[in-house]
Amino acid sequence: MIESGPPAEPKADVRARLDEARNLWLATVRPDGRPHLIPIWFVLEGARLYVCTAPDSVKARNLAGNTRVAAALEDGSHPVICEGTARSFEQPWPDEIVRRFVAKYDWDIGAESTYTLLVEITPSKWLSW
Numbered sequence: 096m097i098e099s100g101p102p103a104e105p106k107a108d109v110r111a112r113l114d115e116a117r118n119l120w121l122a123t124v125r126p127d128g129r130p131h132l133i134p135i136w137f138v139l140e141g142a143r144l145y146v147c148t149a150p151d152s153v154k155a156r157n158l159a160g161n162t163r164v165a166a167a168l169e170d171g172s173h174p175v176i177c178e179g180t181a182r183s184f185e186q187p188w189p190d191e192i193v194r195r196f197v198a199k200y201d202w203d204i205g206a207e208s209t210y211t212l213l214v215e216i217t218p219s220k221w222l223s224w
Contacts, residue, residue, distance in 0.1 A: 102142035102179070103218045109175050112168060113139045116175075117200075121146060122165040123157035123181075131157055134169070136202070138195035144177065144216040145192050147204045150185075155212050158183055164216055179218040188213050 105113060118134045125131055131153050137146045144166060148155050158164070158181050168175040186205065192213065193205045204210065 150212040176222040178220040
């Protein structure tokens, strides 16, 4: 298992962009080494990112074998990129994470029946310009 250590903190301007952004691109690694890249909803809590997915999704299967990830906001003219490690856990989920998804997307992940896996991303590096 890859130890993620303490999360790298995003700068204040990056944090504001993460709070406002609706989607990010999440990259995971397939067992054969090929990348898998998908857009996904997310929230930021503290210095960590959270996404919710189906346990049988490609990204969930990829994370079971390799916890390294990269994530980026959609804006290629003013990039925000995160490199880190992920860990998945099942319900019950932290109340604050559920509240953040409700506030941002009007989506109660705690009542979800399809996307029942929460992924916590611990950033090791933030890049932005």
